[in-house]
Amino acid sequence: MSVMEGRTTSALLYLDGVHVSFDGFHAINNLSLTLEPGEMRAIIGPNGAGKTTMMDIITGKTKPDEGTVLFDGMIDLTRLDETHIAELGIGRKFQKPTVFESQTIEDNLLLALNVDHSVKGTLFWRGSRDESERIDRVLETIRLTDARNRLAGSLSHGQKQWLEIGMLLAQDPKLLLVDEPVAGMTDVETHQTAELLKEINKEKTVMVVEHDMTFVRELGVKVTCLHEGTVLAEGTIDQVSSNERVIEVYLGR
Amino acid sequence: MTPHILTRSLDRSATVFLVVVAGLGVLIPLSNLLLPSGSALQVPTYLVALFGKYACYAILALSIDLIWGYCGILSLGHGAFFALGGYAMGMYLMRQIGSRGVYGNPILPDFMVFLNYPALPWYWHGFDMFWFAALMVVLVPGLLAFCFGWLAFRSRVTGVYLSIITQAMTYALLLAFFRNDFGFGGNNGLTDFKDILGFNVQADGTRAALFALSCLALIVAFLICRAVVTSKLGKVLIAIRDAESRTRFLGYRVESYKLFVFTLSACMAGVAGALYVPQVGIINPSEYAPGNSIEAVIWVAVGGRGTLVGAALGAVVVNYAKTYFTSGPLAPYWLFMLGALFILVTLLLPKGIVGTFNAWRESRKATEKANAESAALEDGVGEPKPAE
Numbered sequence: 032m033s034v035m036e037g038r039t040t041s042a043l044l045y046l047d048g049v050h051v052s053f054d055g056f057h058a059i060n061n062l063s064l065t066l067e068p069g070e071m072r073a074i075i076g077p078n079g080a081g082k083t084t085m086m087d088i089i090t091g092k093t094k095p096d097e098g099t100v101l102f103d104g105m106i107d108l109t110r111l112d113e114t115h116i117a118e119l120g121i122g123r124k125f126q127k128p129t130v131f132e133s134q135t136i137e138d139n140l141l142l143a144l145n146v147d148h149s150v151k152g153t154l155f156w157r158g159s160r161d162e163s164e165r166i167d168r169v170l171e172t173i174r175l176t177d178a179r180n181r182l183a184g185s186l187s188h189g190q191k192q193w194l195e196i197g198m199l200l201a202q203d204p205k206l207l208l209v210d211e212p213v214a215g216m217t218d219v220e221t222h223q224t225a226e227l228l229k230e231i232n233k234e235k236t237v238m239v240v241e242h243d244m245t246f247v248r249e250l251g252v253k254v255t256c257l258h259e260g261t262v263l264a265e266g267t268i269d270q271v272s273s274n275e276r277v278i279e280v281y282l283g284r
Numbered sequence: 285m286t287p288h289i290l291t292r293s294l295d296r297s298a299t300v301f302l303v304v305v306a307g308l309g310v311l312i313p314l315s316n317l318l319l320p321s322g323s324a325l326q327v328p329t330y331l332v333a334l335f336g337k338y339a340c341y342a343i344l345a346l347s348i349d350l351i352w353g354y355c356g357i358l359s360l361g362h363g364a365f366f367a368l369g370g371y372a373m374g375m376y377l378m379r380q381i382g383s384r385g386v387y388g389n390p391i392l393p394d395f396m397v398f399l400n401y402p403a404l405p406w407y408w409h410g411f412d413m414f415w416f417a418a419l420m421v422v423l424v425p426g427l428l429a430f431c432f433g434w435l436a437f438r439s440r441v442t443g444v445y446l447s448i449i450t451q452a453m454t455y456a457l458l459l460a461f462f463r464n465d466f467g468f469g470g471n472n473g474l475t476d477f478k479d480i481l482g483f484n485v486q487a488d489g490t491r492a493a494l495f496a497l498s499c500l501a502l503i504v505a506f507l508i509c510r511a512v513v514t515s516k517l518g519k520v521l522i523a524i525r526d527a528e529s530r531t532r533f534l535g536y537r538v539e540s541y542k543l544f545v546f547t548l549s550a551c552m553a554g555v556a557g558a559l560y561v562p563q564v565g566i567i568n569p570s571e572y573a574p575g576n577s578i579e580a581v582i583w584v585a586v587g588g589r590g591t592l593v594g595a596a597l598g599a600v601v602v603n604y605a606k607t608y609f610t611s612g613p614l615a616p617y618w619l620f621m622l623g624a625l626f627i628l629v630t631l632l633l634p635k636g637i638v639g640t641f642n643a644w645r646e647s648r649k650a651t652e653k654a655n656a657e658s659a660a661l662e663d664g665v666g667e668p669k670p671a672e
Contacts, residue, residue: 090533117535129530131523138519148536150544156516202534 038104043068043206043236044089049098051084051260058084059095060260066206071232073247074240075271076257077281082240083126085257086208090123091116102206118148122204126211126240128191132184136175136194139183140166143198165201172227173197189220196227207231209239213246225249244272244282256281297638298510301593302503308335309499313492329488332495334607336563338600339498343505343556345583345599346592347549350509352581353590354518355545356525358443361450362553363577364457365425367567369554371461372424374474374567375408376417377485381478394476395469405467414481421558422551429550430543437539437546442528451574458572473568474561485562498559502596505552509592512545521545582626588636597638 039045042065051059059081066072074082087093088100091113100108108116117123131139144162147153170176173193178186183194192212199207209228213221225246228237232252241247247254247268254271256264258281264274271277294302312327312335319326327335344366351357383390387397391404410416432453436446464470483490512518523531524538532538561567570576580599587598602625610618633640 092529113529113532114535114537117533123533125530129527131526131530133526134519134522141516142519142523142531143534145535148534150517150537150540153517153520154512154515198534 040065040101040104041068042066042101043070043103044238045099045101045104046085046089047099049085049088049100050096051081051088051093052096058260059088062098062257062261064255064262066236066238068205068236069232071228071237071239071250071252073250073252073254073268074238074257075242075244075247075254075281076263079259080257081260082257083210084260086123086210086238086240089116089208090121114148117202117204118145120145120203120205121208122199122202122206123208124192124195124199124210124212126214128188128195130183130186130191130194130198132182134183135180136170136183136186137166137179139194140169140197140201143201145201145203169197169200172200172230189216192216192224193227196224196231200231205236207235207237209237211241212239213241213243221246222249244268294510297591297593297642298506301506301596305339305499305503305506309496309503313496316492317488329491332488332491333563336491336495336498337560338603339495339502340556340560340563341580341583341599341603342596343498343502343559344553344580345587345595346502346505346509347552347556348580349584349589349592349595350512350552351545351549352584353592353595354513354525355521355542356528357542357546358447358581359450359546359549359577360447360574360581361452361454361577362549362580363574364450364454364572365429365550365553366557366560366580367454367457367461367569367571368425368428369421369557370561370567370571371468371474371557372411372417372420372554373558373561374477375411375420375468376414377477377480377562378474379408379412380480381476384478385476393469393474395472395474396467399464399470401467407467418558421554425550425554425557426547429547433543433546437542440539451577454572454577455574458569458574461569461572469568471569473566473570475566475568477562477565480562485565491563494559494563498563501555501559505555506592506596508548508552512548513592517541517544579622582622582629584636586625586629586633586636588639588642591636591638591642594636594638598636601637 044066046062046064049059049062050057062081062085076082084093088095089108091108091111095109102108102119102121106119111119131142134142141162144165146162147156167176170179173196175190175194175197178190183191186194196209196212199209212228213224216224221243228239228250231237239250251268254266254268255262256271256274256277263280264271264277272282312332315325316327316329316332321328344362348359348362351359378393381393385394387394389397392401396404411420436449441449460466461468462471468474477485479485480490483493513521520531520536520541523536524541528538557571583598583602584595585598586602587596588594606618609615609621614621629636635643
């Protein structure tokens with residue numbers, strides 16, 4: 032049902048004419064956006080522009096009232112639930128870092144690995160060399176190797192953000208949705224996160240929502256500015272930040 | 285795979301727990317049967333039955349801890365599954381009475397004769413066979429939990445709303461079983477049992493055997509729970525408890541996990557109820573009372589949720605206190621004491637007895653380690669310790 036007859040677009044993610052309203056409030060208004068495979072896109076926009084709602088729609092948390100949301104050119108995401116969409120290869124990092132605080136960092140990554148997620152599979156699960164190697168690699172990437180046996184709840188805010196990015200990596204998705212990855216980070220951490228995302232983008236398609244313009248500039252990718260649930264401007268960071276409307280509603284004069 | 289699960293699931297407190305339960309399960313029946321009555325070490329039969337009751341409560345507590353402590357499902361209706369298992373066993377015991385009942389009817393239990401039942405209701409058939417009854421002890425609570433859980437978890441009913449509908453479930457069963465035309469003895473329930481598998485339920489030997497079996501069931505239930513919570517599935521359960529939607533976005537079908545663990549837990553509660561009934565000699569609708577289920581949750585909270593050992597310990601400690609206080613002049617105040625206990629534990633010991641003990645042991649270990657490290661540092665470098 033959810034698979035279309037043939038590919039209709041080359042884009043990995045394709046949103047067209049999407050509308051969502053909550054009790055009469057139009058959170059998303061005729062939103063159209065495409066993400067090509069291998070691309071990294073930064074999404075900016077004022078509070079209430081619909082950035083998080085857009086991610087909710089892509090990951091199946093919110094169902095749109097109308098519009099098309101296609102993944103990989105032929106899978107209709109509006110018909111699927113969160114679990115199914117995650118299994119297709121769309122990973123999400125939340126705005127507020129959400130890790131499993133009472134479990135170790137290693138276990139957090141183990142839970143995120145894209146292996147058999149069925150009840151039977153996890154009940155009779157036995158670790159494999161391949162799995163532990165993958166966890167080791169992710170730990171190295173997010174620089175938490177020494178903390179692997181610590182409880183995730185004991186990490187600093189920045190480290191939790193990184194652990195959550197690490198969980199995304201362990202999930203090995205095709206598309207990563209990253210909501211405000213540098214909120215509450217120091218300048219050094221922000222810089223390291225930009226480097227990390229650029230590294231990840233070598234293999235994966237990434238969509239980043241962020242308010243920190245220095246960080247967005249550092250990413251050096253195409254930028255989309257949302258306002259009142261629709262695309263206000265799209266282009267390089269210089270084009271977007273010199274757009275009159277963007278300055279008016281978001282950046283300020 | 286089996287040895288793997290066993291070695292993985294046994295830490296120190298689990299081993300101590302198993303040794304103690306197995307020891308009591310062997311020593312108490314031996315002391316009751318072999319030592320002369322009146323000797324100081326002889327455990328009187330009434331105490332054997334009482335301890336057997338505690339063991340059944342401990343199994344019920346384990347089943348609640350499995351879903352509440354590890355998966356965050358607070359069921360306030362688990363007494364219903366316990367009672368259903370008890371009724372299945374009670375039906376077997378009723379059929380065993382045969383023509384020895386007051387009315388001497390070889391087929392119909394006394395209450396059916398009294399209520400003018402023309403014949404045995406269809407759902408009473410098969411309960412004259414022990415294997416069938418034993419199957420129903422697991423199957424009936426399991427099936428109810430599966431249907432209930434399927435509807436509730438698929439609709440994403442969580443938290444306090446789930447707790448409320450579990451209360452409604454047990455209350456609905458209470459009202460249904462109170463009815464005389466429901467076919468389970470109404471208000472009086474099922475009682476006057478004579479035999480179980482041909483042995484007199486009142487005999488010392490049977491009581492001792494039932495106690496030993498309850499301890500064995502407690503051990504098996506504990507091992508099953510440990511195997512579940514120490515598997516990767518156990519980590520998923522904790523993940524669901526701590527951040528349900530995050531788990532969903534990782535690609536886990538949360539409702540399947542909840543359904544699995546809820547059904548398993550209900551089956552365990554059913555077994556506990558089935559062992560309970562021959563030892564207390566009666567099962568009636570009051571077992572469905574919402575208060576009973578809440579009391580069972582208090583045992584787990586007192587012992588320490590998410591620890592298993594604590595749940596079993598809490599069941600024994602609170603019930604011992606109940607036995608002690610309700611048989612003295614303080615009897616009318618027991619419910620107030622139970623309420624106060626719950627409030628005090630929530631305020632002062634939120635991790636329960638075992639949880640607090642574990643936290644204390646861990647912090648002591650950490651201090652010792654830190655001391656050892658600083659001592660080693662002093663010895664090695666000889667630097668003066670900074671003033672504190």
